[in-house]
Amino acid sequence: MTGNAHDFSHLDRAGRVMAGIAHRPRLAMNVTLGTGILLAWLILGAMAVRGAESRIPGVDAPGDPMLRYLPHLPLPDFLDRFFALCLAPASLDGAIGAQALALIAMWFLMAVATMLPSAAPMIRAYCEIADTARIKGEPVVHPLILVAGYLGVWLAASTLFATLTLGIHAVAPSGQMLDPAVGFSGAAALLVAGLYQFSSLKEACLTKCRNPFSILFSNWSARPVRIFRLGLELGVWCLGCCWALMLVMFAVGAMNVFWMALIGLFALIEKQTAGRLPTRLAGAILLVWATALLVVSA
Numbered sequence: 001m002t003g004n005a006h007d008f009s010h011l012d013r014a015g016r017v018m019a020g021i022a023h024r025p026r027l028a029m030n031v032t033l034g035t036g037i038l039l040a041w042l043i044l045g046a047m048a049v050r051g052a053e054s055r056i057p058g059v060d061a062p063g064d065p066m067l068r069y070l071p072h073l074p075l076p077d078f079l080d081r082f083f084a085l086c087l088a089p090a091s092l093d094g095a096i097g098a099q100a101l102a103l104i105a106m107w108f109l110m111a112v113a114t115m116l117p118s119a120a121p122m123i124r125a126y127c128e129i130a131d132t133a134r135i136k137g138e139p140v141v142h143p144l145i146l147v148a149g150y151l152g153v154w155l156a157a158s159t160l161f162a163t164l165t166l167g168i169h170a171v172a173p174s175g176q177m178l179d180p181a182v183g184f185s186g187a188a189a190l191l192v193a194g195l196y197q198f199s200s201l202k203e204a205c206l207t208k209c210r211n212p213f214s215i216l217f218s219n220w221s222a223r224p225v226r227i228f229r230l231g232l233e234l235g236v237w238c239l240g241c242c243w244a245l246m247l248v249m250f251a252v253g254a255m256n257v258f259w260m261a262l263i264g265l266f267a268l269i270e271k272q273t274a275g276r277l278p279t280r281l282a283g284a285i286l287l288v289w290a291t292a293l294l295v296v297s298a
Helices: 011-025 025-054 077-087 096-114 119-133 145-172 182-196 200-210 213-219 224-244 257-272 277-297
Strands: none
Touching: 011 182, 011 213, 025 077, 025 096, 025 119, 025 257, 096 145, 096 182, 096 213, 096 257, 119 145, 119 213, 119 257, 145 224, 145 277, 182 213, 182 224, 200 213, 200 224, 200 277, 213 224, 224 257, 257 277
């Protein structure tokens, strides 16, 4: 082994590749996040196709006819079981615990697919600060530690969303959008989401999400625990921005991939756009939609 700390010539080919990735944390972070987001969308897309195929003609959810044209790919048994637990309007054979875990995983996948892309500027800002510190020879905590804290907040939120889903299943076992209970719960979700768009708390959280650099710089640390806590803090601000938008999925159907993509795109635009126009416009649309759904469900 040479005296150069960055000389990996003594390693075999696989070792040199892994050492090079470890030495370039931004590359490892990009590959990991990109793979995670892609896998989340693929799993959710496959689940949406299964849901479209299982629904009775005449009670299609939005986008079902298009999804039925997609090829039916064979999937491992554990994924089929996972999809069945998520898509069932009521507990299968009393497996409430298994269904609860499946729903938590489903909501977490939705958070990864829709919210993690909007966190990219924050993660990029951390990498820029980390690169500057590394060039100066200072110790740096890997950005994936920050991401782990961020996702930890959304995992906790996924548990709450899954609990709410189970509650709706309990009062509306059919799970059909024509069920008055489902209609009223969807309208309530839209009403809450619409009103929240006009709140000062929403604006405060959005301001933090739009300016992550100052938070990252002022809380910089070489200790993994503190960076993990920083990821938690940033995750809380992001949750404060977007938790109400996730409630829209209760009105359109939890596995509506088209609305998932729309919410993810809007979250990205909202965090990158100055001013309150997009936020208030979305709030007005949600309130009108909630009123219309209440009238239809009455």
